[in-house]
Amino acid sequence: MKIVKAEIHAVEFPLKEPFIISYATYPHMAAVIVKLVTDTGLTGYGEAVPDEHVTGEQVDGTYEILKNVLAPQVIGQSPFDIENIHHRMNGAIARNPAAKAAIDIACYDLMGKATGQPVYNLIGGRAHDNLQYPKVLSIESPEVMAEKAKKAMEAGFSSLKLKVGGADSATDIKRIYAVREAVGPGMPIRIDVNQGWKTVGHAVQVINKLEDANLTWVEQPIRMGNIRGLADVRQKTSTPIMADETVQSMEDVLEIIRLEAADYINIKLMKCGGIFPAIAMAKAAEAAGIIAQIGSMVESSVGSAAGYHAVMSRRNIETAELTGPLLFAEEIGDLDFQLPYVHLADKPGLGVNVDEVQLQKLTTMACVVEGEQHHGN
C-alpha cells in the first residue's frame, strides 16, 4: 500500500465565542486539513493547528510547507513506515511540528483503516476505562469565571481548567479563589498561566498565595525556554508544576527530567509532530516519574481524536485536554462528547466521519499534490 495523493485544505473553524488566554484572543481557529489517499483507495485525515506564539508556525506557512515540502516526502511511502516517514520529514525541514503532525495523524488513520483497527489498538490498546475532559474557562473577571465554573459543575464536568496569567496577578488570585469558593472544596481545579507570571520570583510569590486553593497543578507559570527557572519555581513552591509551552520535543523532555523541573508535562501533537513522537515523550516521562497529559491547540474532531487515541493507549498519559470541537460553531467531524466523557468510536482509524461538504464550506484555500505535480493554488 502506497500513498499516491495528498489533498491539502486551509480551513477556518468559527468559534462560538472568542477564546481568550494570556497571550492571545482567537475569534476563529485557522487549521490545515490533510487528506492522504492510497493506491488501494483508502483516505486518511490529518490536521495541523499551528500556534505562532508557541512553535513559530503560522497557517499560511504550514499550508505551503505541507504542499511543497512534506506531502512530496510521503507520496510513494507506505503509511505503516511511520519511523521512516518522520525521518524523511525531519530530514526535509527542521521544526514545523504542526505540519508534521498533520501527516503523522493521516498516516495513523490510514494504518487503522487498512487493518480494520482503531488507532489505539495499533499503539498500545485500551489502557484506560474511559476518557474525561475538563471545562476550560477563558480569562474573565473573577465574578464571571466563578459563575461559569458553577454552571460547568452543575452541567456535570468533573474538573475545571482556569486560564489565568492576566496583566495583574492580584486579579488572578481573586479569580482562582472566587472559582474555588463557587464550586466548593471537592472539585479538581487546575490553572494555566500560559507564561503570564514571567519571572521566577513573581511566580513563586503568586503560587505561594494559592496554597489554600488546593490546585491540582499550576501550568507553565513562567516564560517558555526557561526550564532552569521552572525548576526553581518548583523547588520553592509546593503545588505541582506542569510544563507546557516549554516542552515541545524529546530534547525538552530530557532537560525537564535532568533539572527535575516539572511534575507533569503537557504534550500536544501540534508541538511535537504527531502521535509517534508524543508517545515516545510520554514513555520517557514515565521512566522519570513525570505524568503526561495530552493537550491541544484547539483542534477539530480530527486532531482531537488523534490526541485521545494517544491518551487511550498509555497508562502514563493520565489526563486529556482536547475540547476544541466543543468550542466550534461549525466543524468537520463527529467526535462524541458526552459529559464528562469523550467516546472514541470503535471503528477503524481515528473513528471520525469527516463531512466533506462541511470541509469544502470551511476551506479558504486548497491544493492537490500527486507525485511531483501540484494542482490548485
Ligand SMILES: [Mg+2]
Ligand atoms: Mg497550556
